[in-house]
Amino acid sequence: MDTPSSSARVCVERPFYDLHAEAYDLIINDSVKPWCDAVDAQLAHASSILDAGCGTGRHAAEMIARGHRVELADAAPRLLAQAAARCPSARTQMIDLCMLPASDYDAVMCRGVLNDMISDGERAAAIAALARSLRPGGKLFLDVREAGASRERADGKPRTRAGFTSRTTWDNGLLRVRETYAMGGDVTEYHFTMRPWTVESLTGLLRDNGLRDVAVGGGAGRRTPDRLFVVAS
Numbered sequence: 182m183d184t185p186s187s188s189a190r191v192c193v194e195r196p197f198y199d200l201h202a203e204a205y206d207l208i209i210n211d212s213v214k215p216w217c218d219a220v221d222a223q224l225a226h227a228s229s230i231l232d233a234g235c236g237t238g239r240h241a242a243e244m245i246a247r248g249h250r251v252e253l254a255d256a257a258p259r260l261l262a263q264a265a266a267r268c269p270s271a272r273t274q275m276i277d278l279c280m281l282p283a284s285d286y287d288a289v290m291c292r293g294v295l296n297d298m299i300s301d302g303e304r305a306a307a308i309a310a311l312a313r314s315l316r317p318g319g320k321l322f323l324d325v326r327e328a329g330a331s332r333e334r335a336d337g338k339p340r341t342r343a344g345f346t347s348r349t350t351w352d353n354g355l356l357r358v359r360e361t362y363a364m365g366g367d368v369t370e371y372h373f374t375m376r377p378w379t380v381e382s383l384t385g386l387l388r389d390n391g392l393r394d395v396a397v398g399g400g401a402g403r404r405t406p407d408r409l410f411v412v413a414s
């Protein structure tokens with residue numbers, strides 16, 4: 182891809198990632214421990230890790246505390262600034278993940294990001310970019326939404342946390358999310374679209390990009406059953 186992907190453009194538009202980025206950690210406050218335990222258990226000490234779509238750097242900070250060398254990448258400047266402040270030793274890149282250059286990380290972790298990529302082309306570009314960021318034998322750790330369980334959960338009911346309300350409906354393979362932000366004395370509404378993954382489409386793309394050893398399990402530390410934890414090498 183040689184222009185910013187549509188998900189990268191959304192990173193400076195979605196209030197969750199930009200206008201209300203300072204509220205991100207209030208809204209997303211689940212423990213980082215289960216994810217970090219699951220990743221850490223499969224890595225040698227002091228591995229080099231790219232956190233691709235790092236958000237505010239919560240998981241990166243924990244992996245640094247465990248002795249790994251972590252770099253941060255995200256396309257949302259206000260989230261990345263929080264991650265940089267939280268992880269002062271980490272190199273940061275403000276970049277569209279679909280355009281990551283080839284590299285040689287021991288591991289790439291990409292948690293809760295690939296659902297933001299809607300078109301087949303963008304999804305293929307993102308998986309190719311993540312795969313080429315790894316050294317030979319390196320490991321890719323993904324958290325994605327699974328399509329069948331996501332469809333069941335998309336009941337249109339309001340779910341509210343810390344002034345943020347979302348209502349999600351299913352639309353032919355897509356999740357249509359109506360977001361309401363009641364923050365700072367203002368109410369903002371934003372319509373966001375996600376596309377969850379089938380195991381077949383994800384494993385197919387991973388294998389097309391040379392990652393032949395793919396293990397798929399239930400989400401690591403997720404509160405709901407609609408997430409997958411995927412390790413590919």
Ligand SMILES: C[S@@+](CC[C@H](N)C(=O)[O-])C[C@H]1O[C@@H](n2cnc3c(N)ncnc32)[C@H](O)[C@@H]1O
Nearest residue numbers: 188189234235236255256257277278292293294
């Ligand atoms: C739901 S958040 C997850 C953040 C973090 N990984 C976590 O688990 O808390 C999705 C992140 O992906 C980033 N993102 C989405 N599309 C991207 C793209 N094309 N390039 C870079 N970052 C992207 C967003 O800015 C946001 O930080």
